[in-house]
Amino acid sequence: MRKKRFEKNMTDLPWRFFKKIALAQALVTSLAIIATGFVATYYLRTYIIAQSKIQLAGSLKIIKESLSMTKLDPITWCNSLTFDPHNRYTLINRKGVALCDSFIDWKKLENLSHHPEVIQAFQNNYGESLRYSHTLSKKMLFGAQIIEHNNQKYIIRKAIPLEPIYKNIYKFDQSILTILLPLILITSLFILLKLLHAALPFRSIFKKIDVLKKLSPRDANNFVLGQNRDWKLVEETLDHAKEDLENYIHELYYENEKFNTLIESISDAILAINKQNKVLFINKRYREYFLEDFTLDSKSSNCSFYSITKNEKVKEILEKALESETSFTRENIKLPINKAGDGYFDLSITPLYDASKKMFGIVCIFHDVTSRRLNEKMREDFVANVSHEVKTPLTAMKGYVQYLKSKPALNDQDTLKSLEKIESNSNRLNILFQDILNLSMIESRPQIKKENIFTEEITNSVLSNVRQSYLNKNISVITKFEVESIQGNPLLVEQVLTNLIDNAYKYSKEPGHILISWENNLKNGCILKIEDDGIGIPSKDIPRLFERFYRVDTSRSRKLGGTGLGLAIVKHIVQKHGGKISVSSDEGIGTTFRAEFPSTQNNLPLS
Structure with missing residues (x-):
């Protein structure tokens, strides 16, 4: 009985789907386990090196305190050291010159002031670095500690070879690998068993796919699935998804109509074009301002913008915007308006992007500032006229002041002081009105x-x-x-x-x-x-x-x-x-x- 049930389940199983999901799951699990192993190895390596740094700093601190308590000369102490393959000591003076080294002849060493651990030690009293030693041709962990003796500063540098540490880490890596391989195998087998049970309900999904594709029952790619294990929940979910999609399309159409109504009601003229210079959208105000053919609808995608934009300056600006793919604005552009003479517009251009963030066109907004421009012109003319009229009496005032100052009989100290104040304030007013005139003339120039x-x-x-x-x-x-x-x-x-x-x-x-x-x-x-x-x-x-x-x-x-x-x-x-x-x-x-x-x-x- 169990054998027949197993054979039927195996026959009903959607093998095509099962193989893909099983392979993907096994791959993901294996990668996760391998990644965990690598992370564990990385953090172990980091931890061991960090502990080595702590021990290195501690040993240098103990040496510093010992030398301080015994008042032993650092050079004498260094020369007394015997060769130790696991610890190298170097004594360095303030100029970076080696005075003693427990590994090699210190006279052969170059100046050490440029080494990072030495630089840090001079700055912070202690420094360390993990780097390759060209002297010993191996990677070392260096620590440097400032000490003082007889008012002179020295640096004791200790170096630990990293080769023993890396050997231990390599042995650990091998152990991890030995554990990971059986773990991956066991996990993959466990996942395959679980997927055998999880894949059976997907028969109904593949049946619907087969119906949609209108495949023949004899087609080798078709699944022969039984009728006794349909996954109703998935089927209902697909039906609901179909209904939701229909509702979404209806709402999208409704929102699109609202958007079109909103754009058509905006008082600014709007033009959208793509990178092929084809019109994507124009609103009612644009047609009223610039198009002789009002029957051209808002979605005239087959129309080139060259045919609806006669102004050469606007064409040049739009071409530049399409090429640069950036937003920018232009103010007070003079454009001809249908049956209304010339008008002034502020032009704002913004790129349009698709879902992949790639620009496919631009939208241009023409804001009518003709009234504002006329008001500015009236203000500028008013300021210029007033400034001119005020400068005339100011010039006369300055003339009379200079005349009075030229009469010695009238120039007592108080009178002269008052005349100088009148002249100073007249000059100040004259400069003020000259600046107002200059600003007015600059603003009034279109080019x-x-x-x-x-x-x-x-x-x-x-x-x-x-x-x-x-x-x-x-x-x-x-x-x-x-x-x-x-x-x-x-x-x-x-x-x-x-x-x-x-x-x-x-x-x-x-x-x-x-x-x-x-x-x-x-x-x-x-x-x-x-x-x-x-x-x-x-x-x-x-x-x-x-x-x-x-x-x-x-x-x-x-x-x-x-x-x-x-x-x-x-x-x-x-x-x-x-x-x-x-x-x-x-x-x-x-x-x-x-x-x-x-x-x-x-x-x-x-x-």
Whole structure:
């Protein structure tokens, strides 16, 4: 009876599945046991070496205490040592010169100051290292201990050969291997027996697979499984999985419809394209803004983006985004709008990635900033007009002050002092309104005219001008030029240099140092770096440093004549060149400004 049951179970067994899972389980178990053996061997080796290090350190400590108590001269002690193949002692002076060695003639030894155990001993009074000894041609464990005798420091170095330790470990490895092989065999047999029982319920799964594949009953790959041992639980699980999959597909369709509705309702224009320049998605707002054919649906995957994007600048930006595979933004791009003239847009581009983290396209968001642009233009015009109107009476005031100062009869001490205050504040107002005008003009320029600028020439020119205002300050300036020339607007780049160098002079301590360098950055172009060792900037003020009229210390800025617009002007000039500016500072130590100018073909490094 038992024989017939066994024969039926063996006939019903899904051998194809059983062989795979049995082989995998045996392999995993064997690897686990072998890995356990290797780990045990590794930790044993580590433990033995660690214990050897502890014993080595302890023996050197005992020698140090013994010499200290007996006040025995270390050289005399070392010379009295006899040859011991398991312990080598070397006495070393503070210069790393061997004074005695229990193994070989110490006069033949090289200077030992570069050995790691000696370096550690000089630093921490004790050092150790596990390394190959070229003198003895074997791997050794070295320990070095600082001792003092008659106000002189010596190092006693002890070395233990590792060959006996490794021999014992090798014997242990052999023992482990002897144990592991029978263990793997017994474990594999036990797993095979268990899998015989575990594999039987899988008949129903293979039946369903056979039905799905529509295999013939005579097919050699088909399993002939009985009907009396169906695994109902697995069958029900598969049925539930089928229902869950159908529900998931329905929910996915519903979520997709919601997503499409959301995208269509967004006020920004959205365009998605793949790496083959084919349109993946466009929303309603994009069609209204830029497409003459409004009937083009949101999923026009057969359409090339060249056919729906006429602006050459946008095409260039999108091509660059596909090539670089990075996110970036462009502001105030002027684009024609259908039946509405020109508009201004902020363009934001983000890469699209698939499940394997590989980029397959980009999504572009066109944010309409036409109204904001018009408001900015009105503000800029207003600021320019007001500044111009204010400068006229200021000029008249300065003229009258100079006239009154030229009349000796009217210039008593109090009157002269008042006139100088009027003139000083007039000059200050004039500088303030000039900075406001400069900032307004920089912001209003959609583009700047660039030409070749020689970095050394423009830097020396600005330095010469700025120094005239600080002739009484003891400041030394160092310049470095890795870049010969850049592409930019000479007047604006000169303004950047003037404002940053003037700040460095203004806030430097005496005697002080300023470093001005043009550094070559092969990835991002070139970097203008201005460093000083001045008073520094508190970390809480750095995020707002480039805001208009922001002052770190209001009283100090007024005393030194700042308007609060210099760094705002610098930021806008650098941004107009397509770059960015940053600052790092340690309060009381100094400040570093970094202005990055993007790479162009005309940025020439020094040869």
